Amino acid sequence: KNQVEQSPQSLIILEGKNCTLQCNYTVSPFSNLRWYKQDTGRGPVSLTIMTFSENTKSNGRYTATLDADTKQSSLHITASQLSDSASYICVVSAVAGGTSYGKLTFGQGTILTVHP
Amino acid sequence: KAGVTQTPRYLIKTRGQQVTLSCSPISGHRSVSWYQQTPGQGLQFLFEYFSETQRNKGNFPGRFSGRQFSNSRSEMNVSTLELGDSALYLCASSLYRGSTDTQYFGPGTRLTVL
Numbered sequence: 001k002n003q004v005e006q007s008p009q010s011l012i013i014l015e016g017k018n019c020t021l022q023c024n025y026t027v028s029p030f031s032n033l034r035w036y037k038q039d040t041g042r043g044p045v046s047l048t049i050m051t052f053s054e055n056t057k058s059n060g061r062y063t064a065t066l067d068a069d070t071k072q073s074s075l076h077i078t079a080s081q082l083s084d085s086a087s088y089i090c091v092v093s094a095v096a097g098g099t100s101y102g103k104l105t106f107g108q109g110t111i112l113t114v115h116p
Numbered sequence: 117k118a119g120v121t122q123t124p125r126y127l128i129k130t131r132g133q134q135v136t137l138s139c140s141p142i143s144g145h146r147s148v149s150w151y152q153q154t155p156g157q158g159l160q161f162l163f164e165y166f167s168e169t170q171r172n173k174g175n176f177p178g179r180f181s182g183r184q185f186s187n188s189r190s191e192m193n194v195s196t197l198e199l200g201d202s203a204l205y206l207c208a209s210s211l212y213r214g215s216t217d218t219q220y221f222g223p224g225t226r227l228t229v230l
Contacts, residue, residue, distance in 0.1 A: 043120070043206050043221030044159075089159060104174075106159040 002027040004092050006107035014115055017080055021110045023073040023090030031093040035064050035075050038087045038109070047075070047088075077112075085114045118143065120209050120222035128228045134195040137225045141188050141209030148190040149219065150182060153204040162205075165190055194227075202229045 004025045013019050025033070032051045036044035048057045048064040050073070057064050061078045077084055090107040121140045129135050141148050149172075150162040161174040165184035182192040188209070194201055204226050208219040 041223075043208070043223050045221065046218045049218065091159075104161045106161075108158045 002092070002094060002105040004090055004105045004107040006088075006090050006110050008110060009108070010111040010113070012113045012115060013080055015080060015082055019077050019080060019112065021075045021077075021088050021090075021112070023075070023092075023107055025071050025073070025090070025092045025105070025107075027071075027092040027094050027105050029095045030068065030071075031095040033064075033066055033073050034091045034093070035062070035073075036089040036091060038089060040086070044089060080112075080114045082114050082116060085112060087111050120207060120220050122205075122207050122222040122225050124225060125223065126226045126228075128230065129197050130230050131197055131199060133197050134193065135197060135227060137192045137194075137205055137207075137227075139190045139192070139207030139209075139222060141190070141207075142220055145209035145211050145220070146188055147210045147212060147217070148184055148188060149208045149210075150190070150192050151206040151208065152176075153206060153224070154202075159206070162192070197229045199229050201227065203227060 007022045030052055032049055034049045035047040037047055038044040047059050047062050050057050050066045052068050055066050063076045066073045087109040089109045092105050120142055123138045147166045149164040151159050152162055153159045162176055163170055163182055164172040168184045179195045184190045204224045206221050206224045208221045210217040210219045
């Protein structure tokens with residue numbers, strides 16, 4: 001059964017500090033892994049998309065890593081800001097033929113709170 | 117460029133009723149996907165439409181259906197509503213169906229079933 005597990009479930013940090021969120025998956029055959037940021041009351045916003053051959057991708061202060069061998073990904077946030085307070089969701093796509101999005105498996109998300 | 121819009125934003129229905137939600141993708145985007153988000157289950161994939169055809173379907177009962185029009189706008193219908201259908205329904209659009217294509221989400225429709 002395809003699964004995506006994220007840790008920690010929630011995290012509180014002080015503004016300016018760095019943090020790392022984890023995502024472990026058992027999705028096969030693997031197509032790509034996405035990290036989304038979802039602010040309260042809003043739809044998710046894509047941060048990064050990584051395929052099998054990519055092991056690091058950055059988007060501003062957000063850096064995602066992927067280890068396809070161990071089936072782990074992490075999202076590192078540098079110099080956190082109050083606006084980083086949100087839910088971060090890891091989504092893994094399995095290949096479903098052709099150019100299809102395939103079957104998506106979602107993690108439960110990590111709720112990050114940044115305090116001043 | 118306008119983002120993904122969803123209407124209505126909030127909806128209250130009673131058990132047994134049916135509901136139709138609407139999604140207008142970003143101009144030029146041809147792929148529309150629907151998701152259900154609940155506190156207990158998180159985000160779950162409902163279905164994906166491309167060029168007016170359903171291309172992928174998640175594990176939801178047949179009460180959940182959708183369609184896409186020639187202008188890429190999409191509607192989702194839920195019949196015989198149950199209390200458990202209370203959720204945030206999100207629509208996302210993308211340019212194509214490429215596996216690394218970025219999806220852009222709308223603000224969602226908050227459905228409450230009483």
